[in-house]
Structure formats: C-alpha cells, structure tokens
Amino acid sequence: MKIKLHELTISGDMFPHSESEEDQFYELSALVLDELFTSQPREVEVTEGSILLGSVLASKNVFGVLENVSLFPFQPRHRYSSGDVTSVVSESLTMALLKDVFKVDLRKVVPGRTAKFVGAFTDLYVPPESLGELERVFEGRRALFVEIRGSATGRGMYEKAERAFRTLEAVRYPRAFGMVSFVTRGSIGLVYVR
Amino acid sequence: MPCEDFSYSLMKAMAGSEDGLEEIKDCRSFLREEVTELKERLTLAKASIKELHALPVAIRKHGLDEVDLVKLAMFEVSRRAERAFPTGEEIRGKRLLGRALGTERTFLLIAYCEGCRGERQGSLRNSMGYFVQLDEVIIAEITLGDRAKVIAELEELIR
Numbered sequence: 614m615k616i617k618l619h620e621l622t623i624s625g626d627m628f629p630h631s632e633s634e635e636d637q638f639y640e641l642s643a644l645v646l647d648e649l650f651t652s653q654p655r656e657v658e659v660t661e662g663s664i665l666l667g668s669v670l671a672s673k674n675v676f677g678v679l680e681n682v683s684l685f686p687f688q689p690r691h692r693y694s695s696g697d698v699t700s701v702v703s704e705s706l707t708m709a710l711l712k713d714v715f716k717v718d719l720r721k722v723v724p725g726r727t728a729k730f731v732g733a734f735t736d737l738y739v740p741p742e743s744l745g746e747l748e749r750v751f752e753g754r755r756a757l758f759v760e761i762r763g764s765a766t767g768r769g770m771y772e773k774a775e776r777a778f779r780t781l782e783a784v785r786y787p788r789a790f791g792m793v794s795f796v797t798r799g800s801i802g803l804v805y806v807r
Numbered sequence: 808m809p810c811e812d813f814s815y816s817l818m819k820a821m822a823g824s825e826d827g828l829e830e831i832k833d834c835r836s837f838l839r840e841e842v843t844e845l846k847e848r849l850t851l852a853k854a855s856i857k858e859l860h861a862l863p864v865a866i867r868k869h870g871l872d873e874v875d876l877v878k879l880a881m882f883e884v885s886r887r888a889e890r891a892f893p894t895g896e897e898i899r900g901k902r903l904l905g906r907a908l909g910t911e912r913t914f915l916l917i918a919y920c921e922g923c924r925g926e927r928q929g930s931l932r933n934s935m936g937y938f939v940q941l942d943e944v945i946i947a948e949i950t951l952g953d954r955a956k957v958i959a960e961l962e963e964l965i966r
Contacts, residue, residue, distance in 0.1 A: 631864040638860055662928030662939030665946050669821065669917065670814050674913050676908070679937060679948055707928050720815035720941065728883035731876075733866060756873055758930060779859065784865035789873045 614661065614683070616710070617654040617800035621645065622750075623807045625791065628782050644776040648728035649795070649802045659709045666719060667712035668701060672736075675701040682706060685765065687731045692763035694792030700726075703763025703796035704736065708799065710794070711759075726761075733783045735791075736761040747790075750805055756789040763796035772796065781806065810834040810881055817884075818944045823893040823906045824920035835885040842882045845875050869939040903945065903965075912952060916961075918945040922949055933960050940965055 623645060629636055661679055668678035673699055675681065685702050688694050704726070711717040723738040737759035739747075748754050760777040764770055777793045785791040793805035812815065812914025825863060837941040852869040855861055866876075895906035898916070905918030920943055936951025938945060938961060947955055 629860045632856065634859040634860070636858060636860040660928060661937055665928075665937060665939045666941060666950055669818060669946055677948070677950075690881060701825060720812045723813045723881055723884065724817075725880040725942055727883065727887055728880040731879050731883055732853060733862070733876055734880040738880070741859060754813070756877070779862075783862045784876050788866065 614659050614664075614670075616657050616659055616706070618657050618710070619649050619654045619800055619802040621649045621652060621802070622805040622807065625735070625782065625785060625787075626627050630782065630786055638779055639771070639775045642778050643771045645778075645804060646770060646774045646802075649804060650797075650800075654800055657710070657714045659706065660779070662728050663712045663719075664705045664711035666712070667705035670719070670722070670724045671701045672710060672724065673697050678702065678705050687746050688765055688798075690766070699765050699796075700761075701765045703761050706796055706801060707759065707761045707794040709738070710739070710803075711745075711747075715750075717747065718743035718745065729788060733780070735759060735781055735784050747792075747796040751790050751807060752793070753790070754803045758784050758789060758791050760791070760793045761796070762793070765798060767797055770797075808907075809837040814886075815882060815941075815944065817888055818917065818941075819919055821894075822887060822917045822944060823895075823897060823904055823907065824919040824921075828889070828892060828920060831885045831888050835882060835889060838882045838885075840879050841875075842879060845879055846861070846939065849876075849879070852938075873960075881956070883947040896955055900962050902962055903958055903960070905945070907954060909949075912949075914949050914954075916945075916947040916949060916957065918947070918958075918961070919943055919963060920945060925966070928964065929964070931960055933957075936956065 661668040721743045725734045726736045735758040739757040760781045781791045793804040795802040816827045816830035848869045852865045856865045895908040898905045903918045907914045936949035938947035
C-alpha cells in the first residue's frame with residue numbers, strides 16, 4: 614500500500630517548559646501543522662502484514678483493520694466517522710510506517726495508549742537500541758516517544774496537535790527524541806522533535 | 808533482563824503462550840517496588856503547578872526522568888495484560904498454539920509457534936485471509952475460511 618508522507622524536523626526548545634514562559638502551545642502547534650502539510654510529500658510503501666501486526670498492538674478492539682485502513686480515505690462524509698476506528702487505523706499505520714520505512718524493531722516497543730491515565734505518557738515508546746534508520750533522521754541514538762493522532766474529517770486537528778505536543782513535551786523534555794504522527798485521509802504527517 | 812521485548816511478550820501472551828505471560832509477570836514484579844514511589848512523585852509534580860505548560864520542568868524537578876515514566880506505563884500495561892490474557896477460543900495444530908477471536912468462519916487468529924524464526928507475510932491460498940509472522944508470533948486475519956484448514960496451511964508456510 615502506497616502512502617504519502619510529509620515530514621518536518623523541529624527543535625523541542627521552541628515550546629515553553631516552565632512557568633516563567635508564556636503558554637504558546639496552541640499557536641506553535643498550529644504553525645507546525647501548517648508548515649508540515651504544505652511541504653512536499655514523498656511516497657512510501659507499507660505492507661499489509663505490518664499493518665496487521667500494528668493492529669494487534671493498538672489500544673482498541675477493532676477487528677478487520679485491513680479493510681478499515683483501505684477504506685479510510687474513501688469514507689462518505691455525510692455520516693460521522695467512528696473515533697475508535699480512526700484511532701486504531703492511525704495507530705496501525707504509524708506502527709507499520711515505523712517497521713517498514715524506518716526498520717524499527719516492533720518487538721521492543723511499548724504501546725502506552727492503554728496506560729495514558731498515568732498522566733504523562735505517549736502512545737508509543739521506542740527504546741534507543743531499536744531506532745533503526747531513525748538514527749539518521751535524528752542524528753543520534755536516544756529514547757524515542759511517539760504521539761499518534763488521527764482524523765478522518767480533518768476537523769479539530771489544531772486542538773489535537775496542541776494536546777499531542779503538550780503530552781510529548783512533558784515526557785520528552787529535555788534529552789529524549791519525540792515524534793508526532795498525524796494520520797489524515799490522504800496522507801500521513803510526521804514531525805520529528807529533537 | 809525483564810521487560811525487554813515488551814510488545815513481543817504481549818503478543819505471545821495474547822496467543823496463549825505460557826512463556827509470554829510469565830515474561831509479563833516477571834516484568835511487573837520487577838517494577839513493583841519502584842512504581843509506588845514514582846507514582847507519588849508524579850502526583851506531587853502535577854499538584855505543584857498552576858499552569859499546564861509548566862509540567863515538563865515540574866516533573867524533572869521532582870526527580871523523574873523519561874525512563875521512570877516508561878517504567879510507570881509498562882507497569883500499568885502489564886497489569887492490564889496479566890488479568891486479560893488469554894482470551895478467545897483455543898486452537899491447536901501440530902506446532903501451532905493459537906487463539907481465535909471471532910465467528911466460525913471469520914476470525915482473527917493469534918498463534919504461537921515455539922522455535923520458529925523469520926519474518927514472513929502473504930495471503931492464504933485455500934481460504935481468504937492474510938497472515939504475518941514475526942519470529943514466534945503469527946497473526947492472521949481470516950475473512951472466510953475453515954479453522955482446521957487455516958491452521959494446516961499456516962503450518963506449511965511457516966518455519
């Protein structure tokens with residue numbers, strides 16, 4: 614399955630981290646999101662098996678993910694799209710991307726979406742030794758935290774981005790790497806935070 | 808070392824393997840002592856801030872780094888997993904031990920094959936479905952097929 618992939622690298626220092634700074638998460642996330650989806654995409658290939666593997670590690674009980682993934686861009690817009698399906702599709706696609714495009718070892722990751730009630734954790738944790746080709750993207754080898762957001766309609770993306778960056782910064786700051794994956798109807802956007 | 812290959816153990820436990828469940832239990836008992844204190848510190852850190860954007864520094868000030876947060880999350884995930892697995896109906900082949908979730912002919916199969924190696928994937932010939940193998944774990948999504956036939960075909964394909 615072919616996927617359009619937008620990429621953007623940003624520095625984590627641009628976000629506020631302490632009380633002395635002004636809370637500009639919303640404005641900054643909106644800027645990042647606009648920049649991301651106006652960039653030139655590249656086409657990558659994701660295999661069905663990796664999506665299937667990802668769907669088993671996803672946080673919700675949705676079956677038939679392969680059909681759902683292929684139908685995701687063609688959903689009729691006059692009805693609501695299911696939030697559960699959207700989140701499982703976005704999680705599966707992101708994990709498949711990590712496995713196929715970046716050669717991340719899916720055996721060692723920690724899926725954290727079911728433990729979000731802890732209060733400070735991201736959707737996925739990738740240990741430093743299994744970064745694969747992401748080492749070249751980040752130019753280093755440290756722990757990686759991945760936030761995953763999906764939207765079938767494209768509505769509410771700015772709010773989702775803001776929340777994603779807030780959680781990510783709470784966990785990532787100051788040393789580790791971060792990544793936010795936005796899964797939309799037509800393409801996937803990856804933001805690398807260093 | 809416990810808690811290595813965390814999601815691999817999760818998938819093995821899902822398939823009904825004793826080893827996988829044991830690894831998850833080891834991981835949880837390994838983390839149990841630390842976690843209580845870490846949780847208290849996180850609660851204190853959260854209570855100490857007035858505005859949400861100050862959380863990153865507040866967490867670090869209370870002596871938690873990203874590895875501690877991973878430990879907390881791993882503990883919670885393994886706690887849920889330990890209670891939940893295995894689910895579904897057990898299926899046994901010559902080498903495969905699996906769990907099927909779904910109806911008689913349409914189901915998701917999560918299977919465990921001791922000693923198998925390699926990464927394979929493809930579609931099945933005798934029934935409609937797709938399978939993927941990641942070393943000892945095999946996952947197959949069957950849209951139409953007989954359980955016995957699916958297991959027999961998978962055993963030919965996997966080594």
